[in-house]
Amino acid sequence: MHIEHLALWTYELEAMRQFYETYFGGTANDKYTNPRKQFESYFLTFAKGPRLELMQMPGIAPNPNTPTSQAGGWVHVAFSVGSKEAVDALTERLRHDGYTIVGEPRTTGDGYYESVVLDPDGNRIEITE
Structure with a gap:
């Protein structure tokens, strides 16, 4: 058994894709778009380990974590x-x-x-x- 991928909501899909490609060697697939849900995503593949799915969609609540305060979860x-x-x-x-x-x-x-x-x-x- 292994972790296949992790998913991350974002508000800046293209900036996040570029960040993980530029600094961590990720390679993105073609963008997936679901117009009905206004959902967009990329899967990034790295040299080793699980893929990272970056997802964007209107209405997702803000992440409560800050640089100095962390909430529960990942x-x-x-x-x-x-x-x-x-x-x-x-x-x-x-x-x-x-x-x-x-x-x-x-x-x-x-x-x-x-x-x-x-x-x-x-x-x-x-x-x-």
């Missing part, structure tokens, strides 16, 4: 980039490109070397070695 997605140097480099690239870094590169108590960035919708993304 908290973050972690991408492994292979080394401490790669964590540092991607973190600096994201910072330079204007994204919010909410966790500077560090070794956590459970042994991960990671940083944390917010995607365009404010979701937490861990970048791990």
